[in-house]
Amino acid sequence: METKSREKLNNYDSDTRILSEVDHLYRRRKYDGSYDSRDLSEIHENLVTAVKEAAVPFAVSTTHQEYRDGSFYWLDQSPVDVAMSGYKFHEHQSASKRDDVEVEEAIDVGINLKPGKFKVFISPRMTDSDAPYDVAKKEHLADDDQIRIHSLDLDESGAINGKYMQSMLIRDIPHSAWRDLLNDPNNIFNKSLNIEDDNSALSIMKTHAELEIDEEDLPGGVLDIARATLPYMDEESRQKVQAQLDLFDCDQEEIHKQAENIAARWLDFEIELTQSLSDGIASKTVTNFIGSLSGSWSDEMNSLIKNNTTFDGSLNMNRQLALELEKAKRNTLWVSAAVKAGNQEVIDKIGQKSADRILSNEDNINNLMSSKNTSADQINNISNQTNNLIASHNISIGSGCGGSVRGSFSPSEKLELFRNKRENWQWSQGICIISACDNKGQIVLVGPCSICVNCQSKFDLEGN
């Protein structure tokens, strides 16, 4: 019994994490359903970082927090509020201890960040001394080391506009390399740090208040901190870490531009989901997204859709459905972002042929996005075209604090059979959920996720 209630809680936690941007939008929404443009651009910036962390492991992220009323802000949240939100997403005590350090660090940066200096925060992945591997994995703290640096953004008169935070994720740096770097009196910080427990990542994190460095001594930003570990590891580890650092030498500006495009499409979807949750009924964009994946959804997802279809063909929206749609949207967008950025690990998983198709689709979208008269519908239609293709690979993608995400799609072998024999689909009498359906509200033949034959043929055309 006890295990069961705990499982339930975990689901709720991951729900909170995955719908966190939707929750921010809901909180910031005005009475008429519109948003402050500054809020949207700050959420967009957050999503850009999330795209990079999930899909482009060799990307550096930079975010800006505005200074007002004596603190730095992202939306209505101070860095301390943001750090405190970590407690919501972590369950194990060993992870909460890291959240404690995150909160301390946020306070320290708020007070002690000086002009011309970087403050550095190193959060290595958990070691055995911090927590068993399966606990670390569950808390999304088992694989990546995160490095962050903060610096002040000053105007010409020296007044504070805000602060910049640059961050990166990297793997394979041995824990001993971090420890030996920080112990070395001749390290880039020009001092030996006192580390409580030599084997603990938590102890490395706790050195943050002392990690300060002149801006001019760190021309490569966070990457210079990662590079500084290279002399403290054996040849085998060095090759692994160097190979990642070489990837970081790519065109970071181009990577940023692509991540901005993907994040813009993601933000549009978050707004649609927020609107749908607020109305209690799925919007046109949301039902089109469901339609674009008809034939790919898992049995559970098909029943969830059917159970929420009303007598007049509206689709009731609730948190459970929103959560599954959000996971599917992340999965399809992140795979597209990864392919576009040349993330070889993801390309190998889905094969070059699929990658080429996604790539040409993404190029079409980029062209459309750079022209003025493009509607969100046009972008969505093209974006939806590769959804079934991506779903058919059913891969898990993601990293960093967002964790990895898999869509609620059918297992691929089953899907193959399903798609090849569309006559085997279970067509039954029902009402189509597509908002713009010609048969709106009438009883017609519908497929597994409540899309009628007519609408389905339109999606099939788009997907070919």
Ligand SMILES: [Zn+2]
């Ligand atoms: Zn229809």
